[in-house]
Amino acid sequence: MNELKSSIPGLVYLPTREYSKSSDGFLEGRKQVDGAENLWRINNRLYNLDEFINNHPGGAQWISLTKGTDITELFETHHLSNKAENMLPKFYVRDAKTPRSIPMTFNENGFYKTFKKRSYEALKNINYHYPSFKTNLIADTVMIMTILFCLVSAATQSMITSTIAGVLMTWTTIIGHNYLHMRDNYRMYYLDISLMSSRDWRITHVMSHHMYPNTIWDIEMYGYEPLFQYLPRKKSIIRYLGIFYSPIFWFLSFYLVGIKRYISVFFVNKKIEFGDLVPFIIPIIMCFYSQNIQTAFKIWITIIGISSFVFMFIGFNAAHHHPKIFHDGDICRDDLDWGLLELDAVRDRNVIDDYYFLVVTNFGSHGLHHLLPTIDHAYLPLCLPALQKTCEEFNINNDKFTQIELIKGQFAQLRRTHPEKNMR
Template sequence: MPPNNTQELGTIGFKSRIPGFGVKEKSSRVWLNGRKQIDGAENVFWRVHDGLYDLTGFIKNHPGGSQWLELTQGTDITEAFEAHHLSEKPEKLLEKFYIKDAITERVSPYTFKRDGFYRTLKKRVGIILKDTPKIPITISKFYADSLLILTFLTSLLACNFGNYFLVGLSGFFLATVIISAHNYFHQADNFRMFYFQLGFQSVKEWRVSHALSHHLFPNTIIDMEMYIFEPLATYFPKNKSFLKRYLPWLVSPLIWCLVFHGSFFLRLREFFKYNKKEFNISYLIPFSLPIFLVTFSNQPVITCFYFWTCIILSGSFIFAIIGINAAHHAPDIFHDGDAARNEKDFGIAQLDAVMDREEILGSHLWTLTTFGQHALHHLFPTIDHGLLKFIYPVFEETMNEFGVGLRLSNSFKLMKGQFRQIAKVEPNLIPPGFDLIKNK
C-alpha cells in the first residue's frame, strides 16, 4: 500500500496519486496509464511545463530513439525533458510543436527556475562538456564490452570445470555488465543497452520504472522503485508491524538472489496477459548465455543449464546488493512522509534523496559498474558515466553558491542504513538541510 502518514499525498507536494499504482499493481503499464489520467496532457499530447505539444510527427526523428516518445505520449514529460537535454536547442525545437496551454496545474511540485540551482548548474555543465575530451566515452564502451566477454568466458570455465568459485566470478561479471548497461539505456538507443537484458530484465520496462519514474521522482509516492519489494520491504516512514520492520533483515539475501528470476516471471505474466503482440527478438537475449554453454561446453545440456542457473542466482545477488544499497535508503535521506523543504527546485530535490559513496568518487570503472557518482547521474542521466568526474568541480562550485551540499557515506553504512530505513516508523520532522560536503 502507498504511504498513509498524516498527509495522504505525502509531503513533497504532489497534487494527485497515480490511479491504481502501488495499490493493485506495480507495473510500468499501470504507472503510465495512471499518469495519463492525472497529468493534464489530454491523453494525446506531451506536456512540458504548462504547454501541450504534439510530437507525433517527430517520434521517428527523435535523436534519442522513438521509444521515449512512444512511452510518454499523453503524459507530463517536464522532468524528463529538462534532465535529458543539456542545450537550449531542444527547447527551441519544441516551440514548433506547440498546440496550446494546459488547463490544469502540474501534478509535480518540482520547479525549473532560470536562476535556480538546477538550471544554473545545467547551463554550466553544458559549457564544460563542449570542451571535455570524449575518450572516456570510448573507455566506458571498452569496459562494458570486456565485462560481457568475461561473463561468457568465466561461465564456460565454470561449467567445464564444475568450479563454484568461477560460478561466483561469472556472476560478478554478469552483475557488473548489467549495471554498466544502465549507463546506456538512459541514452539514445544503442546496442549496449541490451546487455541489461542478460538478467531477464527489460530495457523498455526499466526506462519507465527507473529512468522515468525513479530517476525523476526519487523516494516519492510516484517512484516505482519505492514499491518494488512491498509488502516485504517498506521504505516509507509509516506504521509497520514488527515483522515488516525486521523480517527483511533475515530474508533479504534470499530475495536478492531471486531478483533476476522474479523479473523473468513478471515479464512472462505481463507478456501473456497484456503484450503478446509486442514480442521482439530482444526477449531472447537472456538465453544467449545458456545457448553459448550448450554449444561450446563439454558438459551435458542439463549440466549447462544447472551452472547457468547458479550464475544467474549469484549475479542477481550481487546486482541487488549493489543496486538496493547504492544511494537512496537510510534514515538521513528524504523519503516522502518526512518533512520536506519549501524549496522545490528539481536539482535540490534530487540531492535530498541521495547519499553518495566516497570510495566510488573519481573511479571510472567503479562508477560505471556500481551505480556510482549517483547524485550527478540523477541530475544528468544521459551523460556517460566516464564524463561525470569532469563536471564535479562545477557541481561543487554551484552547490556552494546555492548553499546546498552533497552528503557522502560508504557502501557498508548505506547497507546498514537501508535496513534501518525499513524499520523506521517515525518520519523526520526537520526538513532536509545539507551541510556542505562532508562525510557521514
C-alpha cells in the same frame, strides 16, 4: 482506495499505485493524472510529437512510451543545450487545462537550471551525446569476460567459476543500465542478460526512480511494497521482518523479474521484442560447452541467482536508503527545485567514487548521475566543479557516506517510522 499522501505539497497520488506495480502500470497512472490529453505535456503546454517520433535523435522509444504523459522532468534533464527547447514551438497544440500533477520546479535562477548551464559550459567542447571510448572498452571487456566465464562454468561445472561469472554478469548489467539512459544503442541490451528488461527499466528506473527518487512516485520503492517499506510511516511487523528476509529476496529477484517479464510477453502484451531474446543468448551458447542441455541450464540458473544477489546487494545499498536521506513522508523543503529533491534523496560514497571501474560497475557518482542522467560517467567529473560551486551558492552539503554506513543505514531505514528534516 487507501491513498498515501505525499509530504511534497502538490504531488498527486498515482491511482494505479495500489494495484499495478509494473512499468506499464506506472505509465497508465501518469496518463490518468498528468492532463496531457493523449499528447505530450511540458510544463503547462501540450505538444503533438507523433511526427517527430522516428526523427528523435535519442531514439523513437523515448517518445512513443511517454505519449499521454507529462514529460517536463525528462525533457529538462535529457537536453543540456537549448536546441530541443527551440524546436518545441512547431509542435505546440494548446495550453493544458489542468495544473501539473508534479510540483517540482525548473526556475531559470533555481538550483538545477544554474547547475545545468554550468555543466553545459564544461561539456560543450566534447561530444557528450555519445559514451567515451574508456567506458565502451570497460563495458565490452566485462561483457566478453561474462560470456567466457559462463562457458567455462558450463564446461567445468565449477562453483568458483560460476560465482565469478555471476559477479561479472552483475557488473555487465549495471554497465548496461548506464547505456539505457542514453540514446538508443546496442550496449543498453547488456542489462537484459540478467533477465531484467531494458525497455521496462527505461520506465521504472529512468522515468520513475530517476525523476522522482524516494517519493510515492518512485516505483523502485513502491514496487517492493509491502515486502520492503522504506517510507517513514506507521509501525508494522513486516517493516522489521524485511531486515531478515532481504538476502533471500536478493537471490530470488532476477528469477521473479524474469517470470513476470515473460508472462507479460507471452500472455499479456503478446509481443516479442529484441531485448526479450537477449537473455537466452548466453545459455544457448553454454549448451555447446556442457555435457547436456540440462546441465547447462542448471549452471546458467545458478549464475543468474548469484548475479541477482550481488546486483540487489549493490543496488539496495548504493545511494538512496538511510535515515539521514529524504524519503517521502519526511519534512520537505520549501524550495521545490527538482535538483534539490534529487540531492536530498541521494548520497555519494567514499572510495567507490574514487575509482572509475567501481563507478561504472557499482552505481557510482550517484548524485551527478541523477542530475545528468544521459551523460557518460567518464565525463561527469568535468561537471563536478559546477556542482560544487552551485552547492556552495545554495548552501547544500556535499558530504559523502561510506559503503558500510549505507549498508547499515538501509536496514535502519526499514525500521524508521517517524519523519525527519532530511535535507543536505
